[in-house]
Amino acid sequence: MSQARIYQRPKNAMQSGRARTDRWVLEFEPAEAQQPDPLTGWAGSGDTRNQLRLGFPTLEAAQAYAAKEGIPHHVVPAPARTLKLQAYADNFR
Template sequence: MKARIFQKPKNAMQSGRAGTQRWILEFAPAEPRKPDPLMGWAGSGDTRRQIRLGFATREAALAYAERNGIEAEVVPAPTRTLKIQAYADNFR
């Protein structure tokens, strides 16, 4: 089993950062999605793709992966850059 461990980025449409401090373990897809012949929706028989586990720390997520024999890849969180500007800069 392969999985990735990452931090959820901040939603671009909102100013708050709720839920961005948690680390998420998400399984890699085991088989590709294929269209359903009747409805045309994309689906697969891989049920692990529906599972997302949340952890308080990166170390807790790694410990869970090691304990359960999951090959995990840690994706570092992108660095936050602040664009500081004054309201008057909009009219220059």
């Protein structure tokens, strides 16, 4: 059985808001490598678990679900948030 990872969604780089960054995601590690399809050339595999992504409101809820279903998992800690404080006047220096 493939292992799952539990992580907190990062902030979207294309927007300034932090919507849905408080949610935790359970996602399965790929069990097999992707291979190109001979007809279309698209990458794919027979592993359908990599299409599954479950969202949870808390880390404890995600861990409880994985324990209940017998899914081996590991938690990926969220990266430290760094703020770059900059004044508008700095654009004209």
